[in-house]
Amino acid sequence: MPYVIAFVVILGIAIFVVWIAFIYLMRLLGFLIACSVVVAAFTFTAGLLWGVVLPIRVLRGRASVTPRVATPQLIRDGQIFKGAPRGAAREFGWDAAWPLYVPYQLRFDAAAVRGEAALLVEDVRGLATRWWPTSDKVLLQALLSVARFLLLGIPAYAYILGLFSGIFLWMTIVGVIQALVVSAQWITTRLLRIRESRHMKKHAATVKCTRCYRETNMPSYRCLNPQCPRIHRDVNPGPLGIRTRICECEEKIPLTVAAASRALTAHCPFCDAELPRGAGSRRVVVAPVFGSVGSGKTQFLATTATALHSMSEDEGTPTGLSALTPAAEQFLANSVEETSAGSAPLKTQHHDRPEGYPFLITGHGSDVELHLMDAAGENFVHSDSSRSLGYLDLSTSLLFLLDPLTIPEVREQLTLSGVGVQVAQGQASDAYASVVDRLRDSGEDLRKKKLAVVVTKADVVGQIFASEPLPEDSAGVRGWLYSHGGDNLVRRIEADFQEVAYFGVDSTPGVSARSASHPLRVIDWVLANGGAEPLSAGPVDPPSPGTDAPDELNKEAAHS
Incomplete structure (x- = not known):
């Protein structure tokens, strides 16, 4: 217990x-x-x-x-x-630039x-x-x-x-x-x-390369830094920048074509050729001439360039002219010098892909970039020889220079008159067909293009046919051709093209720019068709096929 x-x-x-x-x-x-x-x-x-x-x-x-x-x-x-990337850079990859921070x-x-x-x-x-x-x-x-x-x-x-x-x-x-x-x-x-x-x-702005003859609305631009080799293919606002972008070298690049064209050097996105300053921000009008060897193509363009230069030098006119490439600058200088000397220009050298002459025209509404496209007559022998001239596809207006002295009926009168003058080689119809057939074979719709038939050597025609010189209006020139052996060619032309205008032209040195036969009248027509303001005379409305010829000629054309 x-x-x-x-x-x-x-x-x-x-x-x-x-x-x-x-x-x-x-x-x-x-x-x-x-x-x-x-x-x-x-x-x-x-x-x-x-x-x-x-x-x-x-x-x-x-x-x-x-x-x-x-x-x-x-x-x-x-x-x-x-x-x-999409757009202009899709074939090149993303441009070398820094992306947006956010x-x-x-x-x-x-x-x-x-x-x-x-x-x-x-x-x-x-x-x-x-x-x-x-x-x-x-x-x-x-x-x-x-x-x-x-x-x-x-x-x-x-x-x-x-x-x-x-x-x-x-x-x-x-x-x-x-x-x-x-x-x-x-x-x-x-x-x-x-x-x-x-x-x-608004400005119908585009780029048309005078070397490769390709067209685009987005040029490529070289970086503003002269030590930087990078080229920016697409200057649209996007993930690489909104108003400006930072190049890989950390240089600021303005965006949009309108801004970039003011500060940067433009390049063709197809051939990388350097383009004129401001390319892509203005309307481009191409004036392509074609015709036989010796038909007066170079003389026509030289007279045009000289007249434009004179207008720009005249304080009384608002016209300003600037050569946009070294080739155009050299062509203008040569044309002015040869005109002052009263001599004819040298024949155009034959090149498969000749370079055009771009000029900036100011003072007539919006600035316009005018391309004078010249090629040696050898390029118009047959359709294959003109295949490399892609600029013919770019323009809605074509200038066919026709030497009337190649028409057999006129040639006969020349022989009888004894007037010594150089005549174009070959047939005018062959030169015409070399371009038209090639355009048609490449799928071009000729009905959408406009043709100016420029009848050259009006001064010589005036000497041969003193009482019947070349008229000053389109219908008159057409009627003159029709009645002097050029009817078949006229019919073919008007079957190929929906809108045709006819001009009689005198391209000799010293001809007044105010003359109705001066080449500037043709250039006005080209500018008007391209949506630009004319320089001197008003544009010539192209007649519908056969409607502006004399009645009897119309009836004959309709019957044929």
Whole structure:
């Protein structure tokens, strides 16, 4: 019995001691939890503030993780944009330029912020466990783990939660700003493209290369930096820039053709030939001449260039003339010099792909780029010889220079008159067919083109037919040809083309620019058909086939 009593007393004392120890342990645990919560509140705040500061450190390069840079090389490697470019650069790949910061570089910056946050989380978690003691005893290790969680774990996780809360707040704000910026960029891009399209349409702006004879509405542009060899193929607003773009060499490039053409050197996107300054921002009118060897093509163009030069030098006229290429400048200088000397220009050398002469004409409404396209008569012997003259396809107006002295009836009168003058080689109908047949074979609809039949050597005709010179109006010239042996050619021409105008031209040096037989009258017709303002005389309305000839000739044409 005494042993039982002693056991009960001892058990009670042990239970009491354990209870007291448990109470104190709970108090200690409660104290630790309270302290941990207070510390966690501070660490959460610290983490929140650091989460806001962390992106700034990353962007300033003061963090462990460096943002990846969206370089032009990554664009070429296909790591920035999805898919190949559209538009003018689709055959060349993306231009060598830096992409917009929003959203492309911003994606890399956000990834760097997330990477830096992940490293910081690993550091915090390691700090919470690295120096805490451990034990092989299970019970002691459990107590140490609980203590570690209370003293370090809760504050550490609170810091991490604050850190991610700060970063999430930053990314939310950035995401909203990005959405607004991207929307503004999209709207601005569309508005700029619409304005550019209206500008191009208003001025009928285009590019027609005088070397490869190809046409485009988007020239290529060389970087403004003279040391940079890069060429930008598409200067439309887009992912590489809205109003300006940054070339790979970090030079600013103005965007839209209207802006780029004022500052940059343009190149043909097909042959890379350098284009005249301002190419792509103005109307281009091509005046392509063709005809037999010796029909007067070069003389016609030389007289035209000289007259334009004289008009630009005359203070009483608003016309301004600028040669846009070295070839045009040399042609103009030679034409002026030969006209002053009263000599005829040298025969055009035979080239399979002759270079045209572009001139900028100002002072008559919008600026106009006039291309005088000349080729040796050897190019018009047969259709194959004219196949390389692609500029004939570019223009809606063609100038067929006809030497009337090649018509047998007129040639006979020339012989009888004794007038000594050079006569074009071959038949005019062969030169005409060499171009028309080639155009038709290539699929061109001749009914959509306009033809000017330019009867040259009007001065010689006046000597041969003193009482019957070449008339000054289109119907009169047509009637003269019809009644002097050119009826078959006239019929064929009017069967091929829906709109035909006839001119009698005197291209000899010294002919007055005000004369109705001056080549400028033909150029006015070409400009009017191209939508530009005429320079001197009003444009000649092309007659419908056969309607402007004398009645008896119309009846004969209809009967034939």
